[in-house]
Amino acid sequence: MDTSGYIALTRQTGLLKEMQTVANNIANISTSGFRREGVVFAEAVQALDAEGGGIAMTTARGRFTDALSGSMTQTGGVFDLAIDGPGFFMVETPLGERLTRAGTFTPNGEGDLVTMTGYRVLDSGGAPIFIPPDAGNIGVSEDGTMSANGKLLAQIGIFEVENPQMMLREDGVMFLSETEALPAENSRVKQGFVEGSNVNPVIEIARMIEVQRAYELGQNLLDAEDKRIRTSIKTLGQS
Amino acid sequence: MNALKIAATGMAAQQMRVEVISNNLANMNTTAYNARRAEFSDLHYQQIQRAGTISASDGSVLPAGVQLGMGVRPSAVAMDVSQGAVKQTGGPLDVAIEGAGYLEISLPSGGTAYTRDGALKLTGDGQVVTSDGYPIVPDITIPDDARDISINANGEVYAYFSGQVDAQLLGQLTLAGFTNEKGLEAIGGNLYIETAASGSARVGEAGIDGLGNFRQGYLEQSSVDAVREITELIEAQRGYELNAKVITAADQMLGATTQIR
Numbered sequence: 001m002d003t004s005g006y007i008a009l010t011r012q013t014g015l016l017k018e019m020q021t022v023a024n025n026i027a028n029i030s031t032s033g034f035r036r037e038g039v040v041f042a043e044a045v046q047a048l049d050a051e052g053g054g055i056a057m058t059t060a061r062g063r064f065t066d067a068l069s070g071s072m073t074q075t076g077g078v079f080d081l082a083i084d085g086p087g088f089f090m091v092e093t094p095l096g097e098r099l100t101r102a103g104t105f106t107p108n109g110e111g112d113l114v115t116m117t118g119y120r121v122l123d124s125g126g127a128p129i130f131i132p133p134d135a136g137n138i139g140v141s142e143d144g145t146m147s148a149n150g151k152l153l154a155q156i157g158i159f160e161v162e163n164p165q166m167m168l169r170e171d172g173v174m175f176l177s178e179t180e181a182l183p184a185e186n187s188r189v190k191q192g193f194v195e196g197s198n199v200n201p202v203i204e205i206a207r208m209i210e211v212q213r214a215y216e217l218g219q220n221l222l223d224a225e226d227k228r229i230r231t232s233i234k235t236l237g238q239s
Numbered sequence: 240m241n242a243l244k245i246a247a248t249g250m251a252a253q254q255m256r257v258e259v260i261s262n263n264l265a266n267m268n269t270t271a272y273n274a275r276r277a278e279f280s281d282l283h284y285q286q287i288q289r290a291g292t293i294s295a296s297d298g299s300v301l302p303a304g305v306q307l308g309m310g311v312r313p314s315a316v317a318m319d320v321s322q323g324a325v326k327q328t329g330g331p332l333d334v335a336i337e338g339a340g341y342l343e344i345s346l347p348s349g350g351t352a353y354t355r356d357g358a359l360k361l362t363g364d365g366q367v368v369t370s371d372g373y374p375i376v377p378d379i380t381i382p383d384d385a386r387d388i389s390i391n392a393n394g395e396v397y398a399y400f401s402g403q404v405d406a407q408l409l410g411q412l413t414l415a416g417f418t419n420e421k422g423l424e425a426i427g428g429n430l431y432i433e434t435a436a437s438g439s440a441r442v443g444e445a446g447i448d449g450l451g452n453f454r455q456g457y458l459e460q461s462s463v464d465a466v467r468e469i470t471e472l473i474e475a476q477r478g479y480e481l482n483a484k485v486i487t488a489a490d491q492m493l494g495a496t497t498q499i500r
Contacts, residue, residue, distance in 0.1 A: 016240065017287065017307060019492065023242035023485045024281070024308035027249030029478045030256060031279040031311055039305065060287065063305045075276070076321050104278055104317065106421045109438035116278050116315040133418045133441060134449035136339070169306055171283040172314070201481050212488045219495040 003055055008221045010057045014041055015215045017060050022208045025199045033102030033173045034197035036066045036204070065175075067164045070101075070198035072190065078138050079105040079113065082195040087158040087187030088175065090122040091115055097122070098174040099159060099167070099181060101195055107131040117172045124157040124183060140191040158184040241285075241309070242489040248310030249482035252279050255313055256475040263463045271355035271429060272461040273318045274468075280314040320420045323462035325454065331388045332359040332367065335459045338451020340414030343376040343442065344369055344430060351376070353415055353440065356429040358458055367396075371428050379410040392452040394445045414450045415440035 018039050028034040039060045072082050081103035083089070088099035098119075105121055108114045113121045113129040120128040124144070131138070135148035144156035159181035161167065167175040259277045266272040287305035325335045334357035336342070341353035358370050367379040381388060385398035394412030417423060422436030433440055446452050 016242070016492070017305070019240075019242040019489060020245060020307050023245035023249070023482075023489065024310060026478075026481050026485050027245050027252065027311040028279070028281050028308070029249070029481060030252065030277075030474065031281055034281060037306070037308065039307075060305050075319070077319065102280065104315075106317070107419045109419055109422060109434075109436050111418045111438070116317065117280060131418070133416065133438070136449040168304075169281070169284050169308065172280045201477070205481065205484065208485060208488050212492055215492045216495050219498065223498070 005222060005225050007055060007057055008218050008225070010059060012215060012218045012222075014039070014058055014060045015211050015218065019208070019211050019215075021063075022204055022211060025204050026201070026208075029197050029199045029201065031102075031173060031197050032070075032104060032194050033100055034070070034199065035068075035101075035169075035175075036197075036199045037169065038064050038066065040064060064165045065167060065169065066198060068198050070196040072193045073196055074192060075104075075194050076192045077104070077194075078191070079107070080192055080194045081105065081140060081156070082190045082193035083158060083184075083187050084190055085184065085187030086164060087160050087184030088164075088181070090126070090157045090159050090181065091119040091174070092122055092128065093119045093172075093174065096176075097126075097181075098170060098176055099161070100172075100174050102173040104194055115172070119172075122157050124155045126157065129154040129156065140189055142188040142190070144189045156189065158187050158189065160184040160187065240489055240493055241307070243486055243493075245308070245310040246482045246485035246489065248282065248312065249485070250479055252277075252311045252313060253475045253479040253482065257472065257479070259316055260468050260472050260475065263468050264465070267461055267463045267465065269429065269461050270358055271323060271459040272463065273320060273323075274461070274463045275316050275318055277313055278315040278317055279311050282309040282312050284308050318421050318423070318425075319462060321462055323460040325457045326460050327456060328458050329456050330358070330458075331390075331455065332361065333357060333456055333458050334359065334390055334412070335454045335457035336414065336445075336451045337454050338449075339420075340416050340445065340450040341431065341440075342369075343413065343415050343440070344373045345376050346373060346430075350432065351440075352426065352430040352432050353417075353423065354429050354431065355459055357453075369429075373430075375412070377410060377413060379412070381409065390453055390455040392446060392454070394453045411444070412453060413442050414445050415442045416448070416450050417441070 021037055021039050025036045041058050091098055104116050105113050111131050123129050137149050140146050144158050146153045161177040161181050162179050167177050256277045259275050263274045284306040289304050336355055344352045346352050359367050362368055365381045365383055368374050379396055386401050387399040389397045396409045397406035398409050399406050418438035422434055423431035424434050425431055443450055
């Protein structure tokens with residue numbers, strides 16, 4: 001008898017989760033290299049004894065990361081690098097190698113090129129990139145070759161993964177790929193640019209309204225269900 | 240309800256961005272001021288359903304799982320170390336640094352600070368000091384009978400005396416370079432102190448080892464670009480409003496929840 005209430009509840013829980021992803025996307029509207037995420041819902045069907053019947057519950061089953069590039073902002077910074085194409089930078093974190101598109105780098109006190117969270121950026125061979133303290137006129141070409149005063153310094157590693165939508169997300173705009181990252185072919189590095197967040201406020205607000213209204217609809221259903229049960233109890237009690 | 244807290248982190252981030260922008264705009268005419276930029280990164284993720292979980296007895300696995308982000312945090316307020324425009328002042332003790340490097344200043348507390356503000360002055364004793372009266376390192380004293388002062392690109396300070404043809408070398412200004420200028424800690428008054436992140440100062444002669452040159456009679460202006468700051472301000476304001484909208488929507492959803500009974 002309570003099934004309809006439970007079905008509505010699964011929907012409500014899922015909508016709350018979706019609201020959370022919308023809130024997270026909007027909160028990260030200014031996070032460089034951020035990729036918006038979405039939740040995929042799936043049916044969980046349970047057959048009933050009654051003929052031809054079945055109830056479908058909904059559950060948040062999957063998540064996707066929107067691989068669309070964010071807009072590029074010119075900063076003019078020497079170590080501000082953006083990737084035009086599907087590639088990623090490789091950084092070394094205490095938990096292992098991670099991919100990122102947030103290209104605001106800087107040399108640390110020891111001269112190694114690091115991210116704003118302090119993790120070392122790796123070159124195409126997987127080694128940290130050392131910037132000599134007296135290096136001037138640092139240029140980065142489109143293929144990631146870094147030079148100082150016309151002399152080769154390092155080759156910044158740009159990697160691609162087979163299925164970027166399915167990467168695991170970590171804090172600090174890092175991604176963990178389950179498949180091996182391969183050297184990128186169709187990506188170009190742009191020096192002096194930073195890639196912004198790919199969150200589109202219009203889409204997010206539209207989604208938010210949709211989620212909110214669907215939630216209210218669910219609540220109305222629960223409300224109606226509550227009334228129905230109450231009425232039946234009342235009516236049955238009177239007889 | 241997490242959406243409320245997440246949107247709150249977004250609002251806090253945008254508010255911090257506005258604070259950084261307003262400080263940049265306030266320092267539009269500060270000599271040798273470097274514009275700052277707020278950088279953000281996402282917070283940790285809540286694992287609802289781990290990718291790779293076995294979903295059926297035949298061994299099929301979930302390809303993506305469910306991860307929910309928990310908002311945003313400021314990761315850095317980075318200094319834009321690009322050089323500001325250079326303005327001619329004609330002052331004999333105004334020096335702009337063309338290229339990398341900082342002047343070394345000795346603080347009254349005994350510590351050392353660094354600055355790119357080359358609007359130097361003289362004390363009553365003829366000592367070369369900053370606008371705040373802190374002596375520069377190495378110490379240079381200009382005799383009071385000097386007729387004119389000349390500072391060349393390498394920082395050598397010469398004084399001309401009446402009745403003498405040749406200039407007299409009084410000393411040489413040095414520059415301090417840092418591996419990571421963004422790691423310097425600003426202490427106000429256009430001064431910076433070194434930190435573990437900046438690396439230790441490499442003091443050297445101007446024009447050597449990647450250090451810049453001196454330009455007498457010029458001052459470096461603030462590197463704040465008004466157009467960029469205003470566009471950033473608009474973005475920050477709209478971002479703030481968007482996050483506020485999320486809070487309103489989440490609140491209404493909570494309201495709908497409390498209404499069923």
